[in-house]
Amino acid sequence: MSSSASEGWARRPLVIAHRGAARLAPENTLAAFRLAADLGADAVELDARLTADGEVVVLHDKLLDRTTNGSGPVSRRTRHEVQALDAGAMFSPEFAGERIPTLDQVFEAVGSRLLINVELKNYDSAFDRLVATVASRVRAHGLQRRVLLSCFSPISLWTAHLVAPEIPRALLLYAGQPRWMRAVFPRITFCQAHHPQDSMTDMRLLESLRRGGRRVNVWTVNSLGRMRELLALGCDGLITDTPDVARKAIPHAADR
Secondary structure, eight states, X not given: OOSOGGGTTTSSSEEEEETTTTTTSOTTSHHXXXXXXXXXXXXXXXXXXXXXXXXXXXXXXXXXXXXXXXXXXXXXXXXXXXXXXXXXXXXOGGGTTOOOOBHHHHHHHHTTTSEEEEEEOOTTOTTSSHHHHHHHHHHHTTOTTTEEEEESOHHHHHHHHHHOTTSOEEEEEOTTSOHHHHHHHHHHSOOSEEEEBGGGOOHHHHHHHTGGGOEEEEBOOOOHHHHHHHHHHTOSEEEESOHHHHHHHSTTGGGO
């Protein structure tokens, strides 16, 4: 895949593996990201958080309890402490020993194979160093055209626009948001894409969000029938736990 923005994130439709191939491997691990690439995904979506010593690690939850053999907030552990935990055994004994990766490790492992959607998970600390640190790691790996920064918070996206305007951004939207947020946030964020939740997405919303040439990538879509419906409506990308199914939903997948 070309590193050109016009041939990368601007391509459509894209298969974006949600936390990697999350139904077949432990989410947000290198195993899940590599498997997503093997299954034909164009991109992976992942979650970025800061550790106590300011490193960026890839984990969805604030707490370590659900996906690892650790407990408590990620933000109170150092990178070394976080990476000493097992992030695979709770999913399946087959993945015992899988670790929580750093963002650098993900970039090194799959940055040349996949586009990478980094969700900024600093919702409780919007003015921390996460955005700036993520941007510095993206630049260090030369992936400015292969990374998309996404977030529900317009504050973090505005910060990203200021500190790294060359890295594209996407506003996340969910069905339970207050109506005023869904009306105002897309208008005040400088984003190249919108990522609405599947349950709120219809033709009217797609047309509204695509104004100004913005992409619309819908999350989290796992049904083949629904994938085909969204593609017929003009959806630009499918964020999915099942990239192998999404690949089947796109006509002429083998020719891409």
